[in-house]
Every structure is written in C-alpha cells, then in structure tokens.
Amino acid sequence: MKIPSKIKIGGHWYRVEWKRNLYRDHDAAGMSNANKLTIELDPTGEPSHIDEIFWHEIIEQINYRFELNLPHDKISILGTVIHQIITDNPGLLGEGCQVK
Numbered sequence: 001m002k003i004p005s006k007i008k009i010g011g012h013w014y015r016v017e018w019k020r021n022l023y024r025d026h027d028a029a030g031m032s033n034a035n036k037l038t039i040e041l042d043p044t045g046e047p048s049h050i051d052e053i054f055w056h057e058i059i060e061q062i063n064y065r066f067e068l069n070l071p072h073d074k075i076s077i078l079g080t081v082i083h084q085i086i087t088d089n090p091g092l093l094g095e096g097c098q099v100k
Contacts, residue, residue: 001047001051001054001086001087003041003050003051003054004016007039007058009058009061009062009065010061010062010065010066012037012065013037014032014038014039014061015037015038015039016038016039016041016054017038017039017040017041018040018041018042018043019040019041019042020042020043020044021042021044022041022042023042023044023045029041029042029045029049029053030042030050030053030054030056030057031057032057032058032060032061034061034064034065039054039058039061041053041054041057048083048087051083051087052079052080052083053079055078055079055082055083055086056075056076056078056080057079058079059075059078059079059082060075063075
C-alpha cells in the first residue's frame with residue numbers, strides 16, 4: 001500500500017511523517033496528534049505492519065474528533081481488520097463503485 005504524505009480526516013489535513021525510533025522512544029510504531037495534525041510512522045518496521053499502524057492512527061483520530069470513546073483495544077482491532085480487508089481485496093479502493 002502506498003501511504004500518502006497527507007490525508008484528510010474529519011475535514012482536517014494531517015501530514016504523514018516518517019520518524020525513526022518511535023518504538024524505542026515511545027513504545028509505539030505510530031503516533032498521531034490532533035493539535036499538530038500529524039500522523040507519525042516508524043519506517044523501520046515491516047511494510048504490512050506499517051500499513052496496519054497507519055489505519056490504526058486514522059481510527060485514533062476519528063475516535064478523538066468525533067468523541068466515539070472507543071477503547072484502545074477496539075481501535076487496534078479495527079485497524080487490523082481494515083488493513084486486512086484492503087490488503088486481501090485488491091482494487092477495492094479503486095475508481096468508484098461499479099454495478100454489475
């Protein structure tokens with residue numbers, strides 16, 4: 001999956017930044033900040049794990065912005081499942097819906 005340099009979540013543009021040693025320094029492979037409008041990802045992990053963490057951080061910001069109050073374990077599950085659905089269904093996020 002190609003992770004973009006920015007992504008719009010809830011009407012706000014977030015910068016996606018690559019930051020080494022997040023896991024070492026913060027015990028996390030990714031972090032997001034609603035005030036700075038950033039998503040930080042550690043590029044040293046496995047690509048599939050980085051993709052999963054990217055979705056996790058998007059859900060973290062949806063949870064925060066819309067006050068969903070999802071517990072962290074549910075956010076982790078959603079990040080994993082969304083990553084799996086997108087990965088296992090190539091073309092899913094293609095050019096719109098096509099009725100067959």
